[in-house]
Amino acid sequence: MYIPGGAEDAVLILDRLETHFKVRTKPFARPLSVHAVDDVSLAIRKGETVAVVGESGSGKTTLGRTAVRLIEPTGGRVLYDGQDITHTKMKNLMWLRRKTQIVPQDPYASVNPAFTVFKILEEPLIVHHEGTTEEREDRVHKALESVKLIPPDIFERKFAHMLSGGQRQRVAVARAMILDPELIIADEPVSMLDASVRVSILDLLRQIQTDRRVAFLYITHDLATARHFANRIAVMYAGKLAELGPVGSVLAEPLHPYTQALMAAIPDPDPENRFRKIAALPGEPPSLVSPPSGCRFHPRCPIARQGLCEVEVPALRELRPGHFVACHLAV
Amino acid sequence: MDGISFDLERGQTLAIVGESGCGKTSTASAILRMLPRNVAKYEGRVEFDGKDLMTLNNEDFRTQVRWRAVSIVFQGAMNALSPMIPVGRQVAEPLMLHLDMDKEEARAKTEEAMESVGLPRYTVDRYAHELSGGMKQRVVIAMALVMRPSLVILDEPTSALDVMTQANIMNLLKQLKEEQGLSYIFITHDLGLSSELADWVGIMYAGQLVEVGPAETVFPKPTHPYTQKLLSSVPRLKSEEKPDSIPGTPPDLTSPPKGCRFHPRCPFVFEKCKSFEPPFFGQTDRSACWLLEAGG
Incomplete structure (x- = not known):
């Protein structure tokens, strides 16, 4: 097993993970497969945040869900705490459901509108047979306090529609935290929120991380928030890893042309911006049913070399300490 | 509005x-x-x-x-x-x-x-x-x-x-x-x-414009505290600067706060802000904030 970036002290290891979906375009037609995640190897260390960055359709959400077996992988292995869970039966995975949690993207869809905040937070405890009624009450209060929904006895009686978007996301974070997980998959947790609220939610997640040493898989399309929250960045393109490395190294010196384009596409507030053209990539991400040959990025790549890039699949190479890139031309 | x-x-x-x-x-x-x-x-x-x-x-x-x-x-x-x-x-x-x-x-x-x-x-x-x-x-x-x-x-x-x-x-x-x-x-x-x-930027808060000015001055040197807070809350990609959140939540517009609508969240609030609505101060970059009275 070879994991780029190493796998010491890892809570989760993805070893050449592959998730393909079967789709039929017509009834009875031969099913086609969508290569959502292809040959991704990645480890998340205890207490570490790895940001998975990519456009929609790059397979980042599928990667996150496959990592905790909410979607079944079609190839490769998933190891949790060194234990292979790729083929473990679901009923034997209740412990995994306690140790890994998800903060979903849309706080308007992910909290039950018919439940009070108290019930939302108590439910995971009931499912996992935790504590007596009084103990559960106490833990719900503590969880609400830890996400700054204060005073808890007011907030626990509210329904989701009485809360703002930021407050709902805090409830979703509290729900993810209440079982004391070791790993949280945060799937675009701030993309639906206002800019000023975003920072406070990310601050909250970071604080939880340092207080309790929780590892995060932070799925996002926004490199700017990844910079301020993650330790390492994994850039995905069309189901494959394009670049992987420590945040500082990747953003100071992006080696993959796709990462470079992603960085150019996100403007910092600067009055000079309006006088320049953004160095954006033309076209659209490729179809994952029949991904391009060779390097999947070659049809949109500004520096693709004919005879090489459309022929050979680039391997991840370590060009800087801990900083890997899948590009033939990067040096 | x-x-x-x-x-x-x-x-x-x-x-x-x-x-x-x-x-x-x-x-x-x-x-x-x-x-x-x-x-x-x-x-x-x-x-x-x-x-x-x-x-x-x-x-x-x-x-x-x-x-x-x-x-x-x-x-x-x-x-x-x-x-x-x-x-x-x-x-x-x-x-x-x-x-x-x-x-x-x-x-x-x-x-x-x-x-x-x-x-x-x-x-x-x-x-x-x-x-x-x-x-x-x-x-x-x-x-x-x-x-x-x-x-x-x-x-x-x-x-x-x-x-x-x-x-x-x-x-x-x-x-x-x-x-x-x-x-x-x-x-x-x-x-x-x-x-x-x-070319021009107008910053709105709680149904009102609080600052209007040319991009050249508003982005690097905003004069209204809300604009300053808003700018520092943006996670920057190209600099190490840590983003900062704005405390509190925007007010309910059915009963907006008296005086300056930003005063409950403003770090520089003083007595006048709580009862009087500020007019615009400044020449090209105009801000509705009492701090800027008498040239600020």
């Missing part, structure tokens, strides 16, 4: 930036008189090309101003394209209705409009489901441009799009501005994005 005043020169772009619920979209809809009839009460003046639009009756407004002089790209408009009608016919509709063009002429104009937004001519015969998000957004922009208006209101034109598609659309908007001398009112909650188009 309450007491909004600004002016905009031809060929210039004003970006209106604020958090959700601050009244950005209402401002845009009010310019086009598109607020629901039961809630809307219009007061004040809207002047366009030296003409006072408030004196026009609804029928004149509809035929002379809306879409012909001022058009709008709504937030999520690409999802409002009809799935049953080819997109070209939807773009051509105002041409046939307002300008009495016949089918061939309208089609030619529509194809031209498609080309100007970087789409192939045959897109006119496509249905909405055949197009990607970025292409649909281009169609919606073509729709806003087809009557050759001089002012286009862009209400979060890229909020549902991917970063790369968003960058391409911003490039397109810049190019159209240069080629056709368009003016934009660009409504967004993203300060970084606003700097891609804005």
Whole structure:
């Protein structure tokens, strides 16, 4: 097993993970497969945040869900705490459901509108047979306090529609935290929120991380928030890893042309911006049913070399300490 | 929304930036008189090309101003394209209705409009489901441009799009501005994005403009505490600076706070802020904040 970036002290290891979906375009037609995640190897260390960055359709959400077996992988292995869970039966995975949690993207869809905040937070405890009624009450209060929904006895009686978007996301974070997980998959947790609220939610997640040493898989399309929250960045393109490395190294010196384009596409507030053209990539991400040959990025790549890039699949190479890139031309 | 005043020169772009619920979209809809009839009460003046639009009756407004002089790209408009009608016919509709063009002429104009937004001519015969998000957004922009208006209101034109598609659309908007001398009112909650188009920036808070000024001064040196807070809350990609959150939540607009509406969240609040509403201070970069009284 070879994991780029190493796998010491890892809570989760993805070893050449592959998730393909079967789709039929017509009834009875031969099913086609969508290569959502292809040959991704990645480890998340205890207490570490790895940001998975990519456009929609790059397979980042599928990667996150496959990592905790909410979607079944079609190839490769998933190891949790060194234990292979790729083929473990679901009923034997209740412990995994306690140790890994998800903060979903849309706080308007992910909290039950018919439940009070108290019930939302108590439910995971009931499912996992935790504590007596009084103990559960106490833990719900503590969880609400830890996400700054204060005073808890007011907030626990509210329904989701009485809360703002930021407050709902805090409830979703509290729900993810209440079982004391070791790993949280945060799937675009701030993309639906206002800019000023975003920072406070990310601050909250970071604080939880340092207080309790929780590892995060932070799925996002926004490199700017990844910079301020993650330790390492994994850039995905069309189901494959394009670049992987420590945040500082990747953003100071992006080696993959796709990462470079992603960085150019996100403007910092600067009055000079309006006088320049953004160095954006033309076209659209490729179809994952029949991904391009060779390097999947070659049809949109500004520096693709004919005879090489459309022929050979680039391997991840370590060009800087801990900083890997899948590009033939990067040096 | 309450007491909004600004002016905009031809060929210039004003970006209106604020958090959700601050009244950005209402401002845009009010310019086009598109607020629901039961809630809307219009007061004040809207002047366009030296003409006072408030004196026009609804029928004149509809035929002379809306879409012909001022058009709008709504937030999520690409999802409002009809799935049953080819997109070209939807773009051509105002041409046939307002300008009495016949089918061939309208089609030619529509194809031209498609080309100007970087789409192939045959897109006119496509249905909405055949197009990607970025292409649909281009169609919606073509729709806003087809009557050759001089002012286009862009209400979060890229909020549902991917970063790369968003960058391409911003490039397109810049190019159209240069080629056709368009003016934009660009409504967004993203300060970084606003700097891609804005010559002037207006910051809105709780239904009011709190700061208006040229991009050159507002982005590097904002004078209103809210603008300062908002700017420092933006996570920067190209600098190490840590983003900072704004404490508290925006006020309930049914009973806004007395005095300056930002005072409950303002780090520099003093007695006067709590009871008196601040007027605008400053010359080019104007801010409604008592701190700036007597030259600040």
